[in-house]
Amino acid sequence: xxxxxxxxxxxxxNKADAEVNADAEQNADAEQNMDAEQNMDAExxxxxxxxxxxxxxxxxxxxxEATQDAGSVEASEESDDDSDKKSSKKTKKKxxxxxxxxxxxxxxxxxxxxxxxxxxxxxxKEKTQKFDMGVASAVEKILPVVDNFERGLAALxxxxxxxxFAEGMEKIYKQLIDTLTEIGVEPIEAQGAEFDPELHNAxxxxxxxxxxxxxxxxxxxxxxxYHDTVIRHSMVQVAN
Numbered sequence: 001x002x003x004x005x006x007x008x009x010x011x012x013x014n015k016a017d018a019e020v021n022a023d024a025e026q027n028a029d030a031e032q033n034m035d036a037e038q039n040m041d042a043e044x045x046x047x048x049x050x051x052x053x054x055x056x057x058x059x060x061x062x063x064x065e066a067t068q069d070a071g072s073v074e075a076s077e078e079s080d081d082d083s084d085k086k087s088s089k090k091t092k093k094k095x096x097x098x099x100x101x102x103x104x105x106x107x108x109x110x111x112x113x114x115x116x117x118x119x120x121x122x123x124x125k126e127k128t129q130k131f132d133m134g135v136a137s138a139v140e141k142i143l144p145v146v147d148n149f150e151r152g153l154a155a156l157x158x159x160x161x162x163x164x165f166a167e168g169m170e171k172i173y174k175q176l177i178d179t180l181t182e183i184g185v186e187p188i189e190a191q192g193a194e195f196d197p198e199l200h201n202a203x204x205x206x207x208x209x210x211x212x213x214x215x216x217x218x219x220x221x222x223x224x225x226y227h228d229t230v231i232r233h234s235m236v237q238v239a240n
Contacts, residue, residue, distance in 0.1 A: 136231050139185050143224060143232055146180075149173040150222070180224075188223035190216050190234040199223065199230060204237040211239040 153173060156166050180186075188199050195202060195214040206217050216236045223234030 132226060132229055135183065135185075136226050136229055139180065139183075139224065139226060140231050142176075142180070146173075146176060147221070149176070184227050185224055185231070188225055188230070188234045190219040190223065190236050192216060195236070195238050199225075199234060200236045200238075201233040202238045203235055205240050206237055208239040213240065215239050 149169065150173070153161075153166070153170055160166055161170070190200060193216050194212075195216055200216060200223070203220065204218075208217055211217055215238070216234075217239045218237040219234055220237060221232075221235035224231045
């Protein structure tokens with residue numbers, strides 16, 4: 001009997017242990033199922049968070065790429081602008097050098113033309129002066145002949161002036177004076193004019209109240225000039 005009771009107690013204890021173990025296993029399985037469910041619930045959140053992080057990273061990468069692209073475009077534009085500026089500077093520098101060369105040549109041509117014009121004017125003036133000097137020299141040698149004609153005709157009386165010889169002499173004298181006038185030789189006005197040392201040569205003085213001061217009272221020898229050049233001064237008597 002005692003043995004049977006021991007066996008029953010042992011069996012009862014084994015059954016209780018088995019039930020405890022079964023309950024523990026059930027609790028463990030429940031906990032595992034709950035953990036699995038929690039993990040399953042957490043995984044979508046984590047996946048969603050990871051997806052959002054990935055999207056944010058992708059957006060950041062896209063922004064960085066866009067920024068890089070914009071920077072590349074700006075750098076390209078700046079490079080193009082720099083290239084255009086350099087090309088423009090080179091073109092301007094080239095044009096500037098060409099313009100300077102053109103201006104230098106133009107200035108040289110203008111100077112040469114001005115020098116040639118001055119040379120031409122100077123040469124023409126020298127020729128004119130030489131010609132005038134030649135004419136004045138020739139006329140100066142003819143003037144004594146004119147003086148002799150005037151003295152000879154002045155010495156004739158009224159009756160002698162009617163002589164054909166005297167008339168011929170007077171005609172030759174007039175022809176000579178006309179020829180001198182045609183080439184620009186003219187007598188200098190003296191009688192009754194105011195004394196001018198540039199035109200007159202005073203060799204005598206006379207007191208005459210009827211005449212003003214420094215007035216030519218008498219012309220002793222006729223003077224002549226060629227244009228503006230005095231060939232011979234008039235020899236005069238001046239009243240004080």
